Amino acid sequence: MEYLWSFLEREWIDVTNKSILDSQTKFDEVSNKVTKALKNTGNFLNDLAGNEPIALPHTLWFGILDLAQNLIQKSTRTATYGLCYYLAIESLNKAPSSFIQFKAVEILLHLHNIDSKMFSMIDDDFDQYIKELNKNNKSSDFSEKFQNLLLFIKEKYLEDLKILSENIEKEKKGKGKGKV
Incomplete structure (x- = not known):
């Protein structure tokens, strides 16, 4: 979680320095990165535990x-x-x-x-x-x-x-x- 929050904070600082239109695109990009990171982390943990992957x-x-x-x-x-x-x-x-x-x-x-x-x-x-x-x-x-x-x-x-x-x-x- 700490890694996730620091990642979001770093990305958000970059977003706040740009216009609103640029911010939405950046937000979508960050959101996709976070979703991908969560999926990868979840898949890794589920593979280790032998569980069905949770979406x-x-x-x-x-x-x-x-x-x-x-x-x-x-x-x-x-x-x-x-x-x-x-x-x-x-x-x-x-x-x-x-x-x-x-x-x-x-x-x-x-x-x-x-x-x-x-x-x-x-x-x-x-x-x-x-x-x-x-x-x-x-x-x-x-x-x-x-x-x-x-x-x-x-x-x-x-x-x-x-x-x-x-x-x-x-x-x-x-x-x-x-x-x-």
């Missing part, structure tokens, strides 16, 4: 989706649900990695669980997405991977709901015992 430039996107998921868990407003639906469906349609797909699908399933009538189209959205994957890619590999991911997320989500409902039941029983 580091997309971690902000994943974080925004995670915040949206937390927001809908705490919200009761239909407008919030609608905005988060559009964020999730657009993220799914433009997903550059399985990490983004995963979080977008989690949000969509949670919205469907909150109000299955209002979000009844989510299953159709998944079917449409699978058709698009089949149409855009000659091999069915992408479609099959997404279908496996979707199945895994649905099973995980059902298991999470089961655990959550068990905890709520335990809380209710615990509160009932203290009363006379």
